[in-house]
Amino acid sequence: xxxxxxxxxxxSGGAKTQRRVLVNALSAVLGGGVTVAxxxxxxxxxxxxxxxxxxxxxxxxxxxxxxxGNVEVVYRPDLIPRLPRWRWEQRAQPGxxxxxxxxxxxxxxxxxxxGTAIPQVAVWQNPNVFTPPGIPRPLSEELLVRAQRIxxxxxxxxxxxxxxxxxxxxxxxxxYWDMNTVPxxxxxxxxxxxxxxxxxxxxxxxRENFALAVGSTYVHKNYEAMIDAxxxxxxxxxxxxxxxxxxxxxNPDYFASLQKRIDGHGIADRVQLLGARPLEEVHQxxxxxxxxxxTSRLETFGLTLFEAMSNGLPVVASNATCHPEVGGxxxxxxxxxxxxxxxxxxxxxxxxxxxxxxxxxxxxARLENFTxxxxxxxxxxxxxxxxxxxxx
Numbered sequence: 412x413x414x415x416x417x418x419x420x421x422x423s424g425g426a427k428t429q430r431r432v433l434v435n436a437l438s439a440v441l442g443g444g445v446t447v448a449x450x451x452x453x454x455x456x457x458x459x460x461x462x463x464x465x466x467x468x469x470x471x472x473x474x475x476x477x478x479x480g481n482v483e484v485v486y487r488p489d490l491i492p493r494l495p496r497w498r499w500e501q502r503a504q505p506g507x508x509x510x511x512x513x514x515x516x517x518x519x520x521x522x523x524x525x526g527t528a529i530p531q532v533a534v535w536q537n538p539n540v541f542t543p544p545g546i547p548r549p550l551s552e553e554l555l556v557r558a559q560r561i562x563x564x565x566x567x568x569x570x571x572x573x574x575x576x577x578x579x580x581x582x583x584x585x586x587y588w589d590m591n592t593v594p595x596x597x598x599x600x601x602x603x604x605x606x607x608x609x610x611x612x613x614x615x616x617x618r619e620n621f622a623l624a625v626g627s628t629y630v631h632k633n634y635e636a637m638i639d640a641x642x643x644x645x646x647x648x649x650x651x652x653x654x655x656x657x658x659x660x661x662n663p664d665y666f667a668s669l670q671k672r673i674d675g676h677g678i679a680d681r682v683q684l685l686g687a688r689p690l691e692e693v694h695q696x697x698x699x700x701x702x703x704x705x706t707s708r709l710e711t712f713g714l715t716l717f718e719a720m721s722n723g724l725p726v727v728a729s730n731a732t733c734h735p736e737v738g739g740x741x742x743x744x745x746x747x748x749x750x751x752x753x754x755x756x757x758x759x760x761x762x763x764x765x766x767x768x769x770x771x772x773x774x775x776a777r778l779e780n781f782t783x784x785x786x787x788x789x790x791x792x793x794x795x796x797x798x799x800x801x802x803x
Contacts, residue, residue, distance in 0.1 A: 429463040429481070432794060433513040433529075435504070436468040437487070437496045438520030442627045442658075443714045444536060447600055448519055449476040454601070454787035456482045462791070465511050469496065500524055515571075515798045517790065522559075523566040530571040530797040532790075535563070535580060536711050560587055567593045571797030574598050574790065576712040579733035583709075598790060599737065601783030602717040609775050612723030613698050615767055621653040622757060623700035623724070625693055628660035631709040633729070633747050634669050640706070640753035642676035647754070652681075652761060654704070655696060659687030697722035702760045702767070706747045707732050716742065717781060720774030725767045727756045737781070741773035 432455075439448035452466055456479040467485045468474050474486040490496045500520075505527040508516060516524065516531040523531050537559075567573050567588060573595040575581045581590055581597065626632050634656065641654050660666060666684070673682045688696075697703070703719035703726045710732040719726050720741060728734040730744035738744075745756040760767045 429461055430514045430798070431463045431465065431512055433504075433508050433511065433516045434464055434466045434519065435500065435516065435524075436466060436473055436519045437490050437500065438537075439468060439473050440470045440491060441660075443600075443712065444519070445470060445472055446603065446714055447534075447536065448473050450601060450603055450783045451787060451790060452476075452482060453478055454783040455791060458784060458787055459791050462794075465513065467507075501526060505529075515794050517794060518566075521566060522562055523569055525565075525569070531569075532572045532574060532793045532797050533566055533570040534574045535567075535584070536576060564588050567595075570594065572596065572793045574793055576600055577733040577736050579736050580711045596789070596793060598786055598793070599781055600712050600714060601786040602714070602721060602778050602781045603783070609721045609723060609778060612721075615701055615723070615725075615764065615771065618701040619699050620651055621655055621700055622702040622704050623696055623719070624654065624656045624658075624704045624706075625697075625715045625718070626658045626705065626707070628658050628662070628666050628669065630662075630665060631707060632658075633706045633708045635672060636747055636750050636753060637704060637706045638669065638672050638676065638678075638682060639750035640757070641682050642678055643750050644754040644757060645676075645678055645681050648758065650761065652757075654682045655685060655700070656683065657685050657688045657693055657696065694718070694722060697724060700724060702727060702757060704753070704757060705729060705734070706745065706753055707734075708747050710734065713737060717778060720778055723771055724774070725760050725770035726774060727753070727760060739773075739777055739780075741770060741777035743770060 434452055436448040439445045448468065452464060453476065455462060456464055460481055462481065464482045465485060466482055467487060469487050469490045471488070474484050478484065490499050500522070501524060504524045508527055508529050513529055516529055518531055518533045521533045521535045521537060523533060571594065573593060575595060575597055576599060578597050581595060584590055624637060628634060644652065670684050673679055673684060697719055703724040705713065705716055705728045707729050708731055713734055716726055716728055716734060716738055726738065726742040727745055728738055728742040729747040731747050734742065735744060743756045743760060746752040
């Protein structure tokens, strides 16, 4: 691992024997962004050895993932804060790319570097940018999102290609931009199978009496409705089902408001807000839960849905985002604005053991459609097309 520097013989004055890709993963510091960065880079490197990858990252979990020899990791923890990261991306990245003799840049955070002529492919994972009016946020965050939208529009128009994780994401983007004039493609993320054969996961009959939800505590995750649904569930049922919510976030005030909501309903004994937990513990609890719950109003993909399926969990998911696209017939869908409907769909899974087993099996089958190998192939196709266009 290097703090900065280039590969031997690969600088601007050296001969290049491989095409060189700069992967900017500085924005990968939470949840799905970290998963995409680590799994994708590894899969591209393994299956496409003709590419030499320079991975720039700020988060230790990304830096220490363990990559093949054709990946050089440039670890910059000093660039975790947003402003230093943006400064590096716009001021230092052009020189860095030139020094490292980069042929094409993959911007996992989406936003382009405007100071280089090197072709770039932008990946749009951040659902905050697509958040429609009506979802309350602090003014500072709202102004930031508006600024991000402006820069995203500039970036998409100047990118050699734009990758979206779902067709639903492109539909959401079309609220703000004419997507017919912007180069774009859908590349689904892969799914990391937690334990070799998912069907070897613990049977539902041996599981504890709790449902699980996992995800960073952002407003668009809609945990308020989930908590209200559990209050409704508890009021109308006596089966003792609990809910564990695992996930931290950048806004401690919002996290505190969720705990206050739980306390206000008087269900602190039934709903636990556990904060960020180690990945191993998350997967362990997925092996022990009897249902998985996700009520987001907005997602660009939803990796945890598949992590739950790979751990043998029947899933109750929001019908208002990309989940029906990626989940297909392998999930029970609920109205995320209606706590009573969320509670009813959860009760169906709890009460009907045959139905729960049906969705568990459908989840296993659905996983086969989403591999990191397929995802890497899509990304490499975009990179190669971008370089081909730039060299015409």
